[in-house]
Amino acid sequence: MTRYSAWNVIKNGLTGQKGWDRAWRDPEPKESYDVIIVGAGGHGLATAYYLAKEHGIRNVAILEKGYLGGGNVGRNTTIVRSNYMLPGNTEFYEFSVKLWEQLSHELNYNVMFSQRGQIVLFHSPAARDAAAKRANTMRMNGIDAEMLSRDQVRERVPHLDFSDRARFPIQGAILQKRAGTARHDAVAWGYARAADSLGVDIIQNCEVTGVLREGGRVTGVETTRGVIKANKVGLAVAGNTSRLTAMAGLGRMPIETHKLQAFVSEPLKPLLDYVVAYALPGGHFYISQSDKGGMVFGGDLDMYNSYAQRGNLPIYEDVAGCAVALMPCLKRVRLLRQWAGVMDMSMDGTPIISKTPVDGLYLNAGWCYGGFKATPASGWCFAATIARDAPHELNALFTLDRFERGLQIDEKGVGPTPKLH
Numbered sequence: 001m002t003r004y005s006a007w008n009v010i011k012n013g014l015t016g017q018k019g020w021d022r023a024w025r026d027p028e029p030k031e032s033y034d035v036i037i038v039g040a041g042g043h044g045l046a047t048a049y050y051l052a053k054e055h056g057i058r059n060v061a062i063l064e065k066g067y068l069g070g071g072n073v074g075r076n077t078t079i080v081r082s083n084y085m086l087p088g089n090t091e092f093y094e095f096s097v098k099l100w101e102q103l104s105h106e107l108n109y110n111v112m113f114s115q116r117g118q119i120v121l122f123h124s125p126a127a128r129d130a131a132a133k134r135a136n137t138m139r140m141n142g143i144d145a146e147m148l149s150r151d152q153v154r155e156r157v158p159h160l161d162f163s164d165r166a167r168f169p170i171q172g173a174i175l176q177k178r179a180g181t182a183r184h185d186a187v188a189w190g191y192a193r194a195a196d197s198l199g200v201d202i203i204q205n206c207e208v209t210g211v212l213r214e215g216g217r218v219t220g221v222e223t224t225r226g227v228i229k230a231n232k233v234g235l236a237v238a239g240n241t242s243r244l245t246a247m248a249g250l251g252r253m254p255i256e257t258h259k260l261q262a263f264v265s266e267p268l269k270p271l272l273d274y275v276v277a278y279a280l281p282g283g284h285f286y287i288s289q290s291d292k293g294g295m296v297f298g299g300d301l302d303m304y305n306s307y308a309q310r311g312n313l314p315i316y317e318d319v320a321g322c323a324v325a326l327m328p329c330l331k332r333v334r335l336l337r338q339w340a341g342v343m344d345m346s347m348d349g350t351p352i353i354s355k356t357p358v359d360g361l362y363l364n365a366g367w368c369y370g371g372f373k374a375t376p377a378s379g380w381c382f383a384a385t386i387a388r389d390a391p392h393e394l395n396a397l398f399t400l401d402r403f404e405r406g407l408q409i410d411e412k413g414v415g416p417t418p419k420l421h
């Protein structure tokens with residue numbers, strides 16, 4: 001595999017760009033593997049990479065029904081942050097941010113991680129108290145957080161609506177400076193290239209249609225390209241989790257599939273240096289500006305269950321209303337594109353990285369709105385769980401059976417209502 005380096009860019013520039021290898025191979029599936037990962041999204045690719053790199057398990061296949069990176073990893077608004085409060089979440093998401101900070105070097109691929117900072121607004125004295133509690137908890141856990149006054153927010157983001165007529169008057173915000181955005185496709189491609197170079201087979205256009213079991217143990221999978229045997233199978237299929245777990249006979253899961261839309265505007269000159277978000281009973285919105293100038297934004301789920309990767313019109317209206325309420329200057333900006341992904345919403349809003357009741361079958365799911373930022377830590381922990389057949393300390397609380405044992409990790413405090421998490 002040719003390394004990406006300044007020297008190789010110059011050398012290939014002078015020699016007709018003939019010295020580059022393909023970023024990853026296109027292998028035929030083998031009859032059997034030590035580990036099969038289902039789903040070549042961010043989590044599946046990262047898991048395979050860390051299995052090979054950290055645990056020396058290289059006889060690994062990733063099976064993807066479409067093309068790698070065609071699911072949520074390539075559809076999200078790319079916000080990376082670690083502003084969590086509850087035990088389990090705080091250390092996991094902070095570990096993820098630390099992996100992000102090294103990821104481009106680790107993968108020898110520029111994932112364009114931009115720590116531009118995230119500003120989460122609040123709009124009432126009660127919300128200020130809640131924000132202060134969150135910021136203090138973060139700091140006590142060694143995670144950076146600052147409280148900003150209304151004037152400090154205005155200095156940083158002058159285009160927000162600070163007028164007397166503002167629909168949601170801004171009273172202040174929490175700033176996490178180390179939060180930011182990354183290039184979503186590059187994360188998928190970087191992990192794919194690095195995993196492939198360690199010998200992992202990435203098999204695209206290979207849909208898993210059945211999970212094979214003998215007694216209480218998994219033995220492989222049925223696919224559109226035939227049966228493939230494996231000692232261990234890890235599921236990392238995001239919004240398709242309930243389909244795959246049904247194939248494995250796991251019964252009803254504490255997961256619902258919902259769709260989430262994102263939007264990007266025509267490119268603008270630099271307007272917004274931060275990621276900005278707000279969440280209120282009357283509106284939920286997050287926005288950043290991409291390196292190409294497009295305003296990238298989104299809001300709530302579509303609020304009905306579906307596996308279809310497309311959204312409905314009322315959410316356009318809702319999100320556009322939230323955008324203009326926050327930044328009135330956006331009202332004449334034209335939308336360039338819109339798309340949707342299918343979210344694996346869990347009952348407590350917290351992920352599952354866990355063994356299952358079937359020996360050799362492992363589950364990575366329940367990422368709700370926020371799985372992109374978790375990609376490195378999720379892959380790291382899922383790989384450890386599969387390799388050792390026991391959870392890593394960072395995902396010890398993310399078990400599947402926590403719902404039976406009443407040990408939910410409900411960051412939002414909205415109870416078992418997946419669409420509200």
Ligand SMILES: Cc1cc2nc3c(=O)[nH]c(=O)nc-3n(C[C@H](O)[C@H](O)[C@H](O)COP(=O)(O)OP(=O)(O)OC[C@H]3O[C@@H](n4cnc5c(N)ncnc54)[C@H](O)[C@@H]3O)c2cc1C
Nearest residue numbers: 039041042043065071072073076077079208341371372373
């Ligand atoms: C619009 C939108 C905005 C978002 N914004 C953010 C954000 O700002 N920050 C953040 O942290 N998170 C965000 N998310 C969430 C994040 O994108 C997801 O939680 C995360 O990407 C899910 O993990 P993944 O990358 O592995 O999923 P995916 O990329 O969806 O990977 C799952 C893969 O499994 C494959 N698959 C499914 N069934 C089968 C089968 N039977 N056989 C083989 N393959 C199969 C799919 O084709 C897919 O490629 C957003 C999501 C969306 C949709």
